[in-house]
Amino acid sequence: xxxxxxxxxxxxxxxxxxxxxxxxxxxxxxxxxxxxxxxxxxxxxxxxxxxxxxxxxxxxxxxxxxxxxxxxxxxxxxxxxxxxxxxxxxxxxxxxxxxxxxxxxxxxxxxxxxxxxxxxxxxxxxxxxxxxxxxxxxxxxxxxxxxxxxxxxxxxxxxxxxxxxxxxxxxxxxxxxxxxxxxxxxxxxxxxxxxxxxxxxxxxxxxxxxxxxxxxxxxxxxxxxxxxxxxxxxxxxxx
Amino acid sequence: xxxxxxxxxxxxxxxxxxxxxxxxxxxxxxxxxxxxxxxxxxxxxxxxxxxxxxxxxxxxxxxxxxxxxxxxxxxxxxxxxxxxxxxxxxxxxxxxxxxxxxxxxxxxxxxxxxxxxxxxxxxxxxxxxxxxxxxxxxxxxxxxxxxxxxxxxxxxxxxxxxxxxxxxxxxxxxxxxxxxxxxxxxxxxxxxxxxxxxxxxxxxxxxxxxxxxxxxxxxxxxxxxxxxxxxxxxxxxxxxxxxxxxxxxxxxxxxxxxxxxxxxxxxxxxxxxxxxxxxxxxxxxxxxxxxxxxxxxxxxxxxxxxxxxxxxxxxxxxxxxxxxxxxxxxxxxxxxxxxxxxxxxxxxxxxxxxxxxxxxxxxxxxxxx
Numbered sequence: 001x002x003x004x005x006x007x008x009x010x011x012x013x014x015x016x017x018x019x020x021x022x023x024x025x026x027x028x029x030x031x032x033x034x035x036x037x038x039x040x041x042x043x044x045x046x047x048x049x050x051x052x053x054x055x056x057x058x059x060x061x062x063x064x065x066x067x068x069x070x071x072x073x074x075x076x077x078x079x080x081x082x083x084x085x086x087x088x089x090x091x092x093x094x095x096x097x098x099x100x101x102x103x104x105x106x107x108x109x110x111x112x113x114x115x116x117x118x119x120x121x122x123x124x125x126x127x128x129x130x131x132x133x134x135x136x137x138x139x140x141x142x143x144x145x146x147x148x149x150x151x152x153x154x155x156x157x158x159x160x161x162x163x164x165x166x167x168x169x170x171x172x173x174x175x176x177x178x179x180x181x182x183x184x185x186x187x188x189x190x191x192x193x194x195x196x197x198x199x200x201x202x203x204x205x206x207x208x209x210x211x212x213x214x215x216x217x218x219x220x221x222x223x224x225x226x227x228x229x230x231x232x233x234x235x236x237x238x239x
Numbered sequence: 240x241x242x243x244x245x246x247x248x249x250x251x252x253x254x255x256x257x258x259x260x261x262x263x264x265x266x267x268x269x270x271x272x273x274x275x276x277x278x279x280x281x282x283x284x285x286x287x288x289x290x291x292x293x294x295x296x297x298x299x300x301x302x303x304x305x306x307x308x309x310x311x312x313x314x315x316x317x318x319x320x321x322x323x324x325x326x327x328x329x330x331x332x333x334x335x336x337x338x339x340x341x342x343x344x345x346x347x348x349x350x351x352x353x354x355x356x357x358x359x360x361x362x363x364x365x366x367x368x369x370x371x372x373x374x375x376x377x378x379x380x381x382x383x384x385x386x387x388x389x390x391x392x393x394x395x396x397x398x399x400x401x402x403x404x405x406x407x408x409x410x411x412x413x414x415x416x417x418x419x420x421x422x423x424x425x426x427x428x429x430x431x432x433x434x435x436x437x438x439x440x441x442x443x444x445x446x447x448x449x450x451x452x453x454x455x456x457x458x459x460x461x462x463x464x465x466x467x468x469x470x471x472x473x474x475x476x477x478x479x480x481x482x483x484x485x486x487x488x489x490x491x492x493x494x495x496x497x498x499x500x501x502x503x504x505x506x507x508x509x510x511x512x513x514x515x516x517x518x519x520x521x522x523x524x525x526x527x528x529x530x531x532x533x534x535x536x537x538x539x540x541x542x543x544x545x546x547x548x549x550x551x552x553x554x555x556x557x558x559x560x561x562x563x564x565x566x567x568x569x570x571x572x573x574x575x576x577x578x579x580x581x582x583x584x585x586x587x588x589x590x591x592x593x594x595x596x597x598x599x600x601x602x603x604x605x606x607x608x
Contacts, residue, residue: 051488074490074491077487077488078490085488089484090482091478091481094478095271098271098474102477102478105474106491110260
């Protein structure tokens with residue numbers, strides 16, 4: 001496997017708070033990787049650094065071998081990174097179809113745009129809601145719509161910030177199946193997630209962040225069995 | 240509706256029928272970003288244009304000239320609709336671009352004259368100058384990440400600075416070629432629009448000829464804007480208005496889109512400015528004053544800023560009302576305008592005309608949204 005993302009010595013401070021401390025991280029192409037950690041561990045900040053919303057104080061980010069550390073957010077997206085935020089980042093006043101059109105029309109036009117919107121509506125199960133204002137969808141449907149917006153043009157790397165937040169167990173399971181399907185299509189997935197059952201369902205490897213630094217990395221089995229991770233995040237059976 | 244149990248691959252859907260490009264552009268006359276669609280809407284629009292075309296036959300030249308005056312302002316209002324209603328940036332700068340093009344038309348035509356269609360060329364150049372000025376201001380604002388209420392503050396400042404500057408140009412040293420700027424006395428003496436024509440130029444003084452030119456331009460601009468706003472460009476503008484951060488995370492340089500929208504709106508305001516000067520053969524710095532800067536906001540807000548049809552109809556209605564009230568005193572009319580704005584904000588924040596159109600488009604109404 002080849003590396004799609006390489007983060008080296010990434011640092012970021014906000015005043016007296018360090019949100020990223022010498023982070024060295026790499027992601028294999030085609031993998032499904034989860035970031036976990038207690039609240040305030042720096043998971044979302046790490047995402048924002050990857051997306052260019054925050055400029056790092058030091059370190060570098062290589063995406064597909066290219067240094068993107070100083071690129072603006074939209075240029076990173078144009079290079080094949082896509083994102084789904086924790087709070088659904090959809091356009092609530094627009095219809096479901098318009099949301100998808102806006103998401104894809106940068107890369108697709110005419111027939112291809114229409115066909116892709118149709119495919120993604122089918123894929124997300126939102127075909128019957130295509131003309132409905134996106135703000136009228138249920139929370140789970142809004143999450144799926146945003147996943148659809150993020151994957152319609154088949155990015156190389158999909159960043160998901162708590163993709164199942166607020167979902168029912170059934171919706172969570174189906175979201176996991178959806179992500180496996182996308183991964184089989186070659187999309188590398190990096191997800192921040194709190195739901196350990198969901199992490200078990202999707203992740204090849206897991207990274208634990210703690211106070212802005214990488215605390216542990218490994219397979220889900222190794223992470224669950226890690227005494228330190230149990231102490232800081234997962235809790236112990238007799239706790 | 241639950242997500243289906245088996246997820247079809249993104250590539251597994253049935254093929255969609257291909258459409259020629261011309262059909263796609265024509266189809267953009269109707270779309271998600273503009274109200275009004277279907278035969279009822281277009282029949283009503285055609286009737287309205289027909290009535291406007293027949294209007295001079297039942298009126299006198301003076302009244303028709305006044306009607307042309309109302310139409311002159313609609314370009315500025317539609318431009319503000321693009322900037323504020325669609326791109327989400329409240330701008331007080333429309334009158335600055337209006338003034339740039341107005342003075343531009345005056346300076347160019349006074350120096351070039353009216354022969355050989357040079358007034359038309361001057362009009363085009365004046366509008367281009369206003370558009371270019373708007374692009375420059377837009378570039379510094381949006382690439383400087385100015386947003387929200389600060390866009391309003393910056394644009395109002397630009398407008399007032401221009402007014403202040405033009406107001407102190409009364410001295411004879413303030414001239415461009417043969418054109419005296421004349422401070423608060425205003426610039427005058429420019430020729431009206433003059434169209435070259437075999438057998439003798441057509442001079443468009445305020446009256447029936449000018450009215451028909453305005454009517455044609457309004458229809459043309461309106462239809463062109465419908466197509467632009469329903470095109471991918473318009474979709475992105477609306478996405479920026481709704482959620483700029485998310486739009487950027489879809490790979491769009493939102494600064495570029497905002498700047499282009501601002502430039503387009505500025506050019507439309509410039510068209511109003513140049514036509515206004517051609518109509519009255521006169522322009523003063525007060526056309527860029529505080530009152531002038533605020534009035535377009537009222538027209539567009541009352542009509543409905545998020546729909547170009549509502550903006551156009553609302554502007555015409557408010558202008559007609561304002562003109563009628565001015566008979567009883569301009570200050571009185573301004574107070575009514577303020578009250579109308581308050582009423583709109585409190586009762587129909589999306590605009591009165593837009594609310595009425597929406598109501599008509601509901602099931603049981605006569606039109607369709």
